[in-house]
Amino acid sequence: MKLDRSYQLFLEALKYLPSGVTYGNRYSEPYPIYLERAEGQYVWDVDGNRYVDLWMGHGALIMGHQYRPVVEAAVEQLRNGAHFGYSHEWEVKWAKQVCSMVPSIKMVRPTNSGTEANMYAVRLARGYTRRTLIGKFEGGWHGGYDGLQIGVTYPVDRPSSLGITENTARDTVLLAYNNLEETERRVKGRNLACIVVEPVMGAGGFIPAKREFLKGLRELCDREGIVLIFDEVITGFRLSPGGAQQLYGVIPDITVLGKAVGGGPFPAGAFGGREDIMELIDLRKHPHPYERVFHGGTYSGNPLTMRAGYTLLTELAKGEVYRHINRLGDRMRGRLEEMADGHPLHITGIGSLVCLHFTKEKPYDIHTANRTKNVEMAKEYFRHLLSKGFIFVPPHVPHLFISASHTEETIEQICDVTEEFIRARLV
Ligand SMILES: Cc1ncc(COP(=O)(O)O)c(C=O)c1O
The missing domain is CATH 3.40.640.10 (Type I PLP-dependent aspartate aminotransferase-like (Major domain))
Structure with a gap:
């Protein structure tokens, strides 16, 4: 994946913005990806790469980009x-x-x-x-x-x-x-x-x-x-x-x-x-x-x-969109839970909110979400998803927002690449 222009922008940003970003949780290693355009479920970076967006403007974009x-x-x-x-x-x-x-x-x-x-x-x-x-x-x-x-x-x-x-x-x-x-x-x-x-x-x-x-x-x-x-x-x-x-x-x-x-x-x-x-x-x-x-x-x-x-x-207020986004959320949590079974990975969320916790115990509060957390594994998962064309931030917390613009096909693809990751890294 070519990221030359993002890297150049980051070098410039470092001179003027603390840590080169406008909000700490937008930072990712080795440098953030700079976006140029967004539409529906996709965002495009300044190097011409397209990603499926799972961050959706910090969760604000329930209908997707550019509704x-x-x-x-x-x-x-x-x-x-x-x-x-x-x-x-x-x-x-x-x-x-x-x-x-x-x-x-x-x-x-x-x-x-x-x-x-x-x-x-x-x-x-x-x-x-x-x-x-x-x-x-x-x-x-x-x-x-x-x-x-x-x-x-x-x-x-x-x-x-x-x-x-x-x-x-x-x-x-x-x-x-x-x-x-x-x-x-x-x-x-x-x-x-x-x-x-x-x-x-x-x-x-x-x-x-x-x-x-x-x-x-x-x-x-x-x-x-x-x-x-x-x-x-x-x-x-x-x-x-x-x-x-x-x-x-x-x-x-x-x-x-x-x-x-x-x-x-x-x-x-x-x-x-x-x-x-x-x-x-x-x-x-x-x-x-x-x-x-x-x-x-x-x-x-x-x-x-x-x-x-x-x-x-x-x-x-018409309520129709919830049937779609909640169904996608249920499907995603369901599949992820099945594949996480027996591994140090737990899935939380509700409706269109889905989070993967690389922990040994199922989180129900801040302590259970952190005391056995494998932060490096979470970051590796971020890099894996990125290499497959899916993007979110911050890298150490894979909490994903589903929007009305996401499709069933997209959800299956995320589950497939997650399965690949589990097979390769969590055996
Ligand atoms: C639950 C909750 N409360 C408050 C805030 C702060 O909102 P803002 O970022 O618009 O100041 C956030 C931001 O993500 C949030 O998730």
Whole structure:
């Protein structure tokens, strides 16, 4: 495979961008592949190679690359004005659509990223409860906000970035994913403002929560007056039109959204929930700034993102796409599980989310996903897939996003090349 131009770009990038990339998880050894174009399930690099994409814009592109209705709506909006800084019709349509799809959301506000949405959700919960401490789960990734970038990376014994103060770290209580008893023990007597949880742990490797665990969390929060926040940045609009909460039948107080909520290709996030909580942002009900929670930003609710988001969501609301992507996901997990049997390889995921764990034990939390993990094997698998024309990042976490543009044939091909890999490397 010829990669001369990617290499040249990387050498140039190293001079101006730390580690040569714009986001650490886009880095791969010996150097990242630079893309030029994308369409449907494919991406093309600057050296003319074509790959089947299994990363799909960090999972944002549920319909695949360049989904026509969104592209056309966006082009028209670019002509009308992509950034007004005033109110407009598309934000009203978008908000109504989000509220009609996500069971917990009665009112909503847009942001520019999932990170930002989580930050505001936590602030809202603190404002509502007048409490300080926030609960989150070991291994849970909610973006780069200080209060939540704690206990993300294994072995979760310190903040997952430099620059997070001890005071901030003290205000975050780490909880045990899929372990209700231990979580209750850690929550007891702490007076938490909120608990933030991903119904399916994403960056941790697509580890679904057990239904009883999520139900138990709901009851715990009700008993203790804690605001339950579901981070559905990945699962929202992906697992069903109403996200994981619809699938699990567990309704949080606040839901955080991202990725697809802005149509897929545009920077987006959102948070929404119960009316009595969201009202704390309302300047008509709370005229004095000291009595309300601030939210806003230059680009929040920009017409480009709102129109693109509305266009995508109205299509997803029909529900048809889920039959296709979930069937592909079931097929892929089914075949991979069969071939992994008896090997240090475990398959997790749900719906259109599929992850391969090169571990000796089946992962159900951050510890089981990491303590026996063979990182080098995961990277080797990445290189194997790449050499066969399949691409994803980051190389050490093969968590794969299936989109509506993927086909049954593609899924069989991925399984075939994985089987080759298992036969050659995991005997
Ligand atoms: C579950 C979850 N929450 C929050 C975020 C942060 O979203 P963003 O990258 O848009 O800031 C991500 C990003 O992948 C995520 O997976």
